Amino acid sequence: MFDSPTICAISTPAGIGGIAVIRLSGAEAIQIADTVFHSPVKGKFLSEQVANTLHFGFILKGKETLDEVVVGLFRAPHSYTGEDVVEISCHGSLFVQQQILQLLIDQGAILAQPGEFTQRAFLNGKMDLSQAEAVADLIASGNSAAHRVAMNQMRGGFSSEIKMLRDQLLHFTSLVELELDFSEEDVEFADRTQLIALSRKVESLIKKLTDSFRLGNVIKNGIPVAIVGETNVGKSTLLNALLNEEKAIVSDIHGTTRDVIEDTVNLNGVLFRFFDTAGLRQTTEPIESMGIERSYQKLEQASIVLLVLDVTSPLDSILTRIAAIRKMVTSQKLILVANKSDLATEETRYNLSEVKLTKNESLVFIAAKSKDNLAALIREMQSAVSLEKVQSEDVIVTNIRHYEALTKAQEAIGRTIAGLESNISGEFLSQDIRECLFYLGSITGQITTDEVLGNIFKHFCIGK
């Protein structure tokens, strides 16, 4: 058995389900899981648990709780792959799945190739040949199809733009190699100023693409909208009105919604993902305070924040609330949702309208219970999403594998630029450029092998 890196992937079908399973396999699976999994039992580590057991706990990203999960623990060789395996059952939201997956990758796991778990299962003798052969056929077809899909996805100039920059980089590498292999004098064939300019161009393109991943995620998984407000101002009622179903627990008792509830809904063609949050109210009640903590964190992830206000409360408290939320909402769109408008006094209406709004803010009067003026709110939310960013010819990276490759390429080109600026020797530049070429090539399907050398021969004349 050879020493394979630890791999991870979402093992349940793509999409939203009740729960999802993320699988980790490899020698470091348990160790990696331990870095993100926290049991409510103090000092309990997965690495100390016996095989074939389930454990309840939380997935933490730094201090932030991503999800409550149940973790299944399997030890080599008694697992699907024959290696140490950890299966994390989390909630089914795409967002949560992707976040946990990314966290595991940050901790050193590698995203599994299609069929890699099966491959390992076979390599470790967990499957017979005929079973594996069937899987092989499936994977071979799956990959080329997946590649086509990916290429289609990258319509417009993306792939050709990457290809063009990659070709230019390749040309430059050849010149750098030429300096290294074909001359004993200190001749520079590759103009460093031009190379810096080109590297910057590549870097900014890659950055544009990695940035688009967030946008791509938004399009795929919905625009995140946080609903906040004091308890009992009607947040859950609003959410239910938008969702048209009884997802959140709605009651008149303050603080009924104890946890973040997430759901997506397609409103006039735009997908929104709502977090209803526990009320932002100081509380000593322990379970609720945890929910509140999370509400604050959710604010940061949201693109739109809906601050639900009860217009029947005293004006002072409403203004205090607005002032408080403004401190927490910096770059996002903030919509002040004046709920229970049917019960509002003229005076309150007037005073609220007088509140000075920044260009990131707007005010809408609604009555969630009767769904009055809900359409205005939806319009406001849609206008908040600068959809002009998402033109049809724009390239959006939605594939986490592409994202991973782009991130690696970005690191490599960053090192190239730093190296060029400090005037390091060509062989180090070459290492970084080649790495960048490799990752860009893994997206466009080009292979670097021998390309560099082939390119060299067009240009050189040998010294000694």
Place this chain on the structure above:
Amino acid sequence: MSFQNEYDIIVVGAGHAGCEAASAAAKMGSNVLLITLDINRIAQMSCNPAVGGIAKGQIVREIDALGGMMGKITDQSTLQFRMLNRSKGPAMWSPRAQCDKIRFSEYWRIELQNNERVSFWQGSVVELIVDHDKVIGVITEIGIKFYSKAVILTNGTFLNGLLHFGQNRMKGGRISEPSSVGLTEQLINCGFVAGRMKTGTPPRLDRRTIDFEMLDEQVGEVGNKFSFYYRNETVLPQMNCHITYTNEAVHGELEKGFKDSPMFDGTITSLGPRYCPSIETKLVIFNEKNSHQLYLEPEGVDSIEYYLNGFSTSLPYEVQESAIKFIPGLEHAKIIRPGYAIEYDFFDPTKLLHTLESKILNNLYLAGQINGTTGYEEAGAQGLMAGINANLKIRELDSFVLLRNQAYVGVLIDDLVTKGVDEPYRMFTSRAEHRLILRQDNADERLSALGYSIGLLPEYLFNVYLKKSILVNTIFDQVANVSVKPEIVNDFLIANDSAPIRYKTKLYNIVSRPNICFKDILEKNTFLKGKLEPVPSEIFSEVIEAVEVRIKYAGYISRENSIADKIKRLESIKIENKFDYSTILSLSTEARQKLQKINPETIGQAGRIPGISPNDINVLLILLGR
């Protein structure tokens, strides 16, 4: 079958490959018969009177580290030593030596003669004796049979060699030496695939007729050498090279001869090296350049011959003569031997295993130019590996293969047997994906222990390495722990354009600064030197340099190592003869054909075959049984 005619291993050819093969096999315990066309021409430098250069110098250091002889013999016959690329990072530093070609040949002969397990035979092998797909001996041109457990063919350019001087052609393996015939036809009948290659050499000039006064001189460095182990007792008088250039008048003269050039009139159709073109090819490819650099290189202390590097040609003698008259410094130069091109047979190296044993005939090894390579260093490396592996095989021991992340020798052989050759193969650093760890300074660190473990590198030499290695580690640890006060180093730092330190700083951090030379600090600062383990003066530079490289390039080297480690696991998965690729329908058609042809030994090798995609590799991995 008499005892006189029976050996463990027969080596055919006594060039750079044959000599290393014979020497290594004999040192490891085999009785070796070395057959050569001319016993007076062992290890000839048929072309350039130099060893090493970029990427090639690294190979020589590797041969030496493993226990081969090329490094030692080069050191003995060095006329000028230079470390190329000093201004670049350590992975690019490449040792190169001009050699006295007569001494080089002599020292090789002495080296082999001093080994009582090496016997010699002057003659030409015309046939292999084959018994059930296994080679058991050879037959010479006068019908004498020699028997052995293994045969290593290192025929160089001698198989059906054809020399071109303008329109004149003659058979020969080298100027004034006969070629050998017969073997090619037999090998083709057995299933080998032969091809023709072409290479060329420039004219040799009479030193007494060169006007050196007006030429730039290129001076070497003294005290450096190739071998990690051997001290050089006698040093030859050092000589310089000179630099000159062609000009438009020279080009005009050369162009007059194009109509008679075998390169252009279709006579020579074989593949020549793209990277080492003849002067006439350079004029055509780079027709925008009106000048090309040339080097005048001495061929020996007692020789008046000078090698005109950069002027390889197969144009008629008269054209060479009239063109040379226009080159500065060569106005009165007389040609001693004209330049010529040579065409020769080579065999598709994809028919070989990584041990260089043929896949077609058992116990037959091919090494050197016969495999489509060019260069003494590339040949020597293959000879060494063939000699080692032939010896191991007849003793029924495990084979010895170097990986691509272990040595250029590994890159070389893997490229040959995996990708084949479509032009004479020369090593470049860009062929090595792990260039930063395949350095000339650490060849001993990479290979000494391996050379010792297979029984090639003797214990007393291995101890030389161990002693150095312990010193390097000790000093590395000390540098990491010793702190230096500002007043101790600030003068030095300021003098070297480096920011002075304000507080006590670890010596490690100072050495890691880019424009600080560790050796310089120690030489200027005996107090600091006194804090470190004393190093004997003869290895001082070597040890200090090794520590410095480890510190300065730590980041790059560790990244390269981790990339190499990721790839390594694929090399450990053996797949040879496990599949009938033509029946695996989930592979692409191209992949099926290529895999069937190469029959790769490992998954890693399969992945390097041109045309094999990552998908194909996944399919193979899945199909692999345990």
